[in-house]
Amino acid sequence: MRAMLILLLLAVLPARAAMDITRELEVPEHVVPGQPVRIAITFWTDSWFNPPPEWPDFKIENGSLMSTPLPNQLLSRQKNGISWSGIRLEKQVTAWDQGVLLLPAVEITLTSPNQPPVTVQLPELKKEVVWPKGVEQPDRFLPASNLTLSQKITQYHARKDTTLHAGDVVERIVTVKANGIVATQIPQLLYAIPGTETQRLTPINTMLKSGRGEIEGAQREETLRYLPSQAGTITLPPIKLRWWDTANQQWQIAQLPGSTMPVAQARAAGSESALRGTTSQNKWQTVLVISAIAILLLLIWFTRRLLKRCLKYLHHAWRRFWNPVQLPELTPTKRGER
Structure with a gap:
């Protein structure tokens, strides 16, 4: 009887769940200013969260956390014969100048309902950040693991x-596409040229994602409109973008050709009231509209007899609907005769 009471008491007592936390700094061998690296925080428990x-x-010294969203991961491990479940949280951190990216040692207290708090000591993490040789303009320094340039030039005529x-x-x-950066790191590439007025549109920044939805980099689309004000020629200059290849640890140059156009x-x-692009999109739209009208006319022609019968039927139905119907006499006509 006493053994049964002890077992019942143990069953109703709240179980004590073990909790732990680890911190990692995922960095390559060489890190340059502006290159994002990852901090991973993993919460562990042998129960549930x-x-x-x-x-x-x-605290983070000589660096700042970035707002780029990264997906969480579910992990598991075996430690001292106990199965642990983990949730891994990741964020990007970037050092904007040369020095040491430092995460000082810190104590983290974990809490859970009906459980005593657990304090974990996280060790110090650090990584040296160094400018590569040959940096000419630190404010335009662009580190990336991969980068491509593309352009589209369109003329709009009145x-x-x-x-x-x-x-x-x-x-x-x-358009600039690069891996391992954020869009705000991509410098401005288009500028005004002599002999024209310009209209700059707001750049469009988007994130590049992998097939699993993980963010790999950024894309920046920059648009500038040139308005030639006099006859002559306008020359769109070629574009060169010097960037640091973090994968191969060397400088790379991405280039786009220029273009010269007579004006x-x-x-x-009054001719400038409407500007039209030189693309053939409007021609295709006109062809599609004309084709649709021709098909509709042919369909009406081949079904003209059926349409005529349908119209006659609808006409008769309309006439019958509005034709008054004589109702029988409801009041007796020979009420006084007996």
Whole structure:
């Protein structure tokens, strides 16, 4: 009887769950300023997480956490014959200048309902950050593991022709795709040129994701419109972007060719009211509309007899609907005769 009471008491007592936390700094052998690296915080328990773990607060010297969202990971391990479940939280951190990226030692206290708090001592983590040789403009320094440049040049004319006149528009779109960076690190590439006015559109920044949804890098789309104000020629200069290849530890140069376009005299007054692109998209739209109208007319022609019968039937149905119907007499006519 006493043994049964002891077992019952042990069953109703709250179980004590073991908790632990680890911290890692995932860095390559060489790190340069502006190169994002990852901090991984893993919460461990042999029970379940209640409440879910959150990113702890700790100091970072010569670096700053980035807001780039990274997915959490579920882990497991065996330690001292006990199975542990873990949730791994990751964030990117970047050092913006040469020095030592330092995460000082810190104590983290873990809490859980109906459990005593557990304090874990996290050791110091650090990594040296060094400028590569040959840095010319630190404010335009761009580290990336991979980078590509592309461009699109489009002319918009006030009339349906292929001649560029003063008052028309030349639009240049340059797209930079790079891995291992954020979009704000990509420098400005397009500038005004003599003999034109310019209109700069707001750059479009997007994140590059892998097939699993992990963020791999960033894309920046920069657009500048040139408005030639006089006859002559306009020359769009070639573009060169010098960047540091963090994968191969060497300088690379990405290039785009320029373009020279003759500009004719301005058109007569009123011709500039509508600008049209030189692409063939409008022609295809016109062809599709004409084809749709022709198919509709052919369909009406081949079904004209059926349509005629349908119209007659609808006409008769309409007439019958509105034709008054005589109702029988409801009041007796011979009420006084008996």
